[in-house]
Amino acid sequence: MTTAARPDIRRAGPRFGAEIDGVDLTRPVDDLTAGELRRAFAEHKVLVFRGQHLTPDQQVAALRIFAEPFDHPTALRHPENPLVYPYNVRQTGKASTWHIGGLWRTPVFAIESLVYEEVPELGGHTLWADLQAAYDDLSEPFKQLLASVNAVYDGNAENYAQGSGKTAKGDPVEHPVVLEHPLTGRKGLFISSSAQGLTGVTPQEGRVLLDHLLRHASSPDYTIRFGWQPGDFVLWDNQATWHYAVDDYGDGARVYRKVLAVEPFHPAPTE
Known part of the structure; x- marks a missing residue:
């Protein structure tokens, strides 16, 4: 029933x-x-x-x-x-x-x-x-920059299993740093602390951007x-x-x- x-x-x-x-x-x-x-x-x-x-x-x-x-x-x-x-x-x-x-x-x-x-x-x-609220609060010039940036992650599914030692990295997988939600169409940040780096910018710029995005998205304002x-x-x-x-x-x-x-x-x- x-x-x-x-x-x-x-x-x-x-x-x-x-x-x-x-x-x-x-x-x-x-x-x-x-x-x-x-x-x-x-x-x-x-x-x-x-x-x-x-x-x-x-x-x-x-x-x-x-x-x-x-x-x-x-x-x-x-x-x-x-x-x-x-x-x-x-x-x-x-x-x-x-x-x-x-x-x-x-x-x-x-x-x-x-x-x-x-x-x-x-x-x-x-x-x-809330990664969408975190994105909303970014400035428009910064949003324009991030629209062309991807984050790189480990592509080995074994490293995401329970208790994995994460020893052998797989091929890199890229995801956009800004994601348009497939259901709602609303844009949001799409970033994780396991990101290995950012594409579309220099390595030095990527480190600065990644550090800022991780700190911004984890702000108590959005949690x-x-x-x-x-x-x-x-x-x-x-x-x-x-x-x-x-x-x-x-x-x-x-x-x-x-x-x-x-x-x-x-x-x-x-x-």
Whole structure:
């Protein structure tokens, strides 16, 4: 049976982010609810559903409301569903840098989602920054410069898998520093701390530009922060935001499951 409850969308910050109540993702949702959730995702970029306690199959089904899940070529797979990737930071390490997922491929992941299974008693929050808002605040001459600049990243998918030692670099992959969002058309910065350099400028200019862009995009002016409890489900727009897992919990537990998507579904038009 599908659920027909209307979602209660509560803004979590003035720029972006929302918590969704009133929807049970352990059951299929009706088409009207799915359309409302897609529109909320397009607007708010980060959606949090508290206390859902989704199984691996239910997490895949939940992400299918927004996009078709991606079959990652190198990630460790969950035994209950091969589109689900388990993480335990005690084995895989912590993602405590500002980053965008899937930079080894073109296009990068459109959506990333997590279900939390274990979290530290205190700490272990996640930050997101709105890269589109960060772009909006740049001067027009600077925007014109960045329009012709790409960032270079490691193209080896193995180096992005859980616990990778990142020893053998792959062929370089370039992504534009300014991305026009494929769904909304809105422009935003598209930069990650793993960038190896910038094209279209001299190496010296690239170092200065890259340092400025990384500091600008991570400004508290553009960020939102969420803390977690077991069972929480979050998904975010990987082409409009970047994220940072705060490492303030020592050797505490942080266990979660990830599901990815590449091509997002367009939100249905409003009546």
